[in-house]
Amino acid sequence: MEKIVITPQIVEEHGLTPEEYGHILTILNREPTITELGVFSVMWSEHCSYKNSRFWLKKFPTTGPAVMVKAGDENAGIIDIGDGLAVSFKIESHNHPSAVEPFQGAATGIGGIIRDIFTMGARPVALMNSLRFGKLNEPNVKRLFDGVVRGIAHYGNCIGIPTVGGEVYFDPTYQGNPLVNVFCLGILKHEDITLGRAEGVGNSVYYLGATTGRDGIHGATFASVELTEESEERKSSVQVGDPFMEKLLLEACLELLQTDAVVGIQDMGAAGLTCSTCETASRGNSGIKIELDYVPQRETHMTPYEILLSESQERMLVIVKKGKEQEVEDIFEKWDLHASKIGEVTDDGIMRVFFKGEQVVEIPAKAIAEDAPLYQRSYKEPAYYKKLKALDLDAVKEPNDYNTVLQKLLADPTIADKHWVYEQYDHMVITNTAVLPGKADAAVIRLKETDKLLSMTTDCNGRYCYLDPYIGGMIAVAEAARNIVCTGAVPLGITDCLNFGNPMKEEIFWQFKNCVLGISDACKSFGIPVTGGNVSFYNENPDGAVDPTPVIGMVGLIQNSDYVTTAGFKQIGDEIFLIGPIQSNIGGSEYLSIIHSIKGGALPEFDVELEKRVQSCCLELIRQRSIKSAHDCSEGGLVVAVAESCILGSGQKLKLGVSIVLENISGRIDGILFGERQSRIVVSAAPKMADALIKAGKKHNVPVTRLGVVTQETISWTVNGKKVIDQPVKESAQNWKGEIERMLS
């Protein structure tokens, strides 16, 4: 092979700084080959090494009595849920691929997150997706939204894992930079935990799954240095997902793990073969030797550089005990999968790669996997921050027609019902979905053969994080926990997906740092560990960065099905209460944005201690069976939450309404109605339970206010003796349920 001289230009094109290159020279004690440079460049990329974020991510609390595998140690964390069972869950971004090709980008995102979970030995049983797009009336947004939803549906439905929940926001900040974050949860027995380790000298390294092509090999210019003309023209930045292949991989791997033939297993995700070989070797304190000639290839004349860096989907690396190869090959054969032994575990701590008999890589595995550079980026408070906070909202005129405001908010695509989305997803396969999408603040799945159920949600309001990254980060955790609690669950842990702009910009990094601290402090306060996550930077275009969007995926445990609680009102005559403070300002609200076109104002006051008390109070009432429904107040505030509970509780014939009367209200009416103060839950209960609610409020030291009563057909709000809202439920339901479809057709 022709030898390529590494020039500063090539180094730069590989995204490595001169200092980083110097570090490489020290590690190797010589110049790297072009292939080795490629290996370092992908392993030390932001995506694999978290070099710009790791310092701050260490602030997260990662331990707890139930944590079995900690964040960062493996592909995903694991939490004990009793009965000898555990859960593994994780969220990941696929923003950039989805922007280029929404269908395949989203589909391969699902494929990737599922692999992360089953490599842990867990059977994936639930998916969620957290999506953000620009304004839905933009044709390009429609195309992206449609493509992403179809892509998720394509992959998730085919592989047979239900998509049980998620969220969708539409805001101009995501115009041109859609966010596609996908979450997967798996269940496993304690004894089935599998680690991504290459251990035991002489053990075999197997390559399993799809063939390798020139997919997703990074960069463009440097590639021409080595790649042949053929590769240039045949290179594809878009990967096509093959959910059928992944289904076979999933079943074969889980079957494999029931034997004692497997030492370790790791998916080939970002940085493909490179990452999986050096990470498994590094974790196992071993070396690894592979021969690229045995790697099944889809295209001709691939170079070692290309084979190592390819990001072709649906591939796994399996470390097999010496002597057990046949047992393993039989299982692959059963599933019609092609497996190929590509190398073995060694004891010299070196990752060695051979191609046509020649050694093309010789690097200490630990050095690439663990000695990645670590930076403390500088940060600076953005200019907008104090200005927006100080915005005088008293100047905002209160509308005189609140009926119209309510209808506009219900029809706001961010607030509107998402059945257009979740009905395209198989959300019932595996027959565990005890609370279907749309029925409660979080999805609930049962755990077969136990009394327990799991609750899960994703949450983040990017606008809050823009206006106040620290509080916004805290609120993301608090809201997720509140959603979990509203279904009758106790939070177990979170996974986070941190979507930000360019971290080299000090103002962006300031947002990042403060969001991380907010999340971290909230988690510590709640006692909820972070079990893993993902960072996605560079979500920006010439018009600017997206609002800081640290999406929280949270999982909770419900002790038994008696506690499962949904959001819809249940019966005429039931009384409606608010647990939590009733006063709110309108800063940062969807109301302010939609009705007054203002993005700003100070966020309503947030007190994490109050939040915790509100949640404890709600959970206690659920466990006493004192309340029949619980729904948290989020976008759209109190009135929207109540309207949703009416609509969700209504059947085809009977429409539930409300009659709400509030007296002695001071301050802005629109704040009470549409403000988005946190720590508020709307519940309903039989009239005879009223005392129990008031008592619980006193006990937990939280305000509990009787709002009114469940009626029929009409949503009616009277404030200080004046009827401010009077609307047929039917009309509200039509606006809320139909708007997304109307906008797309």
Add this chain to the structure above:
Amino acid sequence: MRFGVVVFPGSNCDYDCYFAIKQWVSSSVEFIWHKSTRLNTYDCIVLPGGFSYGDYLRTGAIARFSPVMDNVIKYAENGGLVIGICNGFQILLESGLLPGAMLRNTSLRFVCKYITLRTVTTRTPFTASLKKGEVLSVPIAHNEGNYYIDEKGLEELQKNSQIVFQYCDADGAVSDSSNPNGSLLNIAGICSKRGNILGMMPHPERCCDPLLGSIDGLKIFQSITESFKKMQTA
């Protein structure tokens, strides 16, 4: 009564069927690997839903050539009970055990939701314990449930009372507005002439447990066991 649930590569409701049957219908239920060729120990064969072979090319097209299918065909020809659910129904169509074919849903979208079904005939073992006209609430989850058959074929179906389920509204009325996928005559399920083979798009195995919202699916499985009992004693 001994049930066998066939597992094709890409089946994903196999375990759901197994679990629902085991828990609510019969303790005797086994998986049948698609490469298996012995079926005679079973009293009812279930072809489950999912995406056999990824549904690549056409739904059910490749699974139809799995080794097990030759025996399923023989088994059915001998009068054995076969129920194909969703992808299983599509496989039955591709294999020629049931007439017609599936087209893409007219919405061109996958659709997963509860729908209501009207029981058109009770002459099959799968519906014998139901009431004629009985309305069931059962989920669907498919991309290709738009049943098609040519005019002559349709006449045959009607003449032989082979239409078993139709999509309907909550009151049992069959109308365009209650058709979720464009299916001809709102057809949701059909049977063979003899009535021993049923293909249906909705998923009864998803609604056997009260915890999951509806137990109407159980009625179909119970009908199978009751009919079987009767056949045994007859």
Add this chain to the structure above:
Amino acid sequence: MKFKAAVVVTLKESVLDPQGVTIKEALHHMRYNQIESVRLGKFVEISLDASSAENAEKLVHETCRKLLVNQVIETYKLQALSPVSQKEA
């Protein structure tokens, strides 16, 4: 000898093509009103090994009838079949 075959599979005329209809409507939305109808079929490219062109043709027809085409709703046409020179392959 290596051959390459191109097969076109289309829905029978009598069968409604939901995809084609939707594409046509989308084109009308985009103001391409001159488009009067669209029908969507499959294009299958097959590379195969056979002792003669005749055998290759026979093989392609067989795979079409058995697997590639559902004759209840579809018809097909073998559009092209040509030998591939060793170099190309």
Add this chain to the structure above:
Amino acid sequence: MKFKAAVVVTLKESVLDPQGVTIKEALHHMRYNQIESVRLGKFVEISLDASSAENAEKLVHETCRKLLVNQVIETYKLQALSPVSQKEA
């Protein structure tokens, strides 16, 4: 004037075609081992109205680029374009 156009849309060579691969393997299971590869594409038949063959061609290319073809992963070829006699149409 009425025209009929036939367009073939295929995945770019470098792009994985999971369907094609699976179909090929299925054919192998059915003992058609002579089949070396299968790639699946789309066949689109368009009927349209245009003032000239030239305009018809322009229109077809436009709809391909705008809607029918996802140029990130696909390429297409206008296979045929021919006027339809009034009677046929």
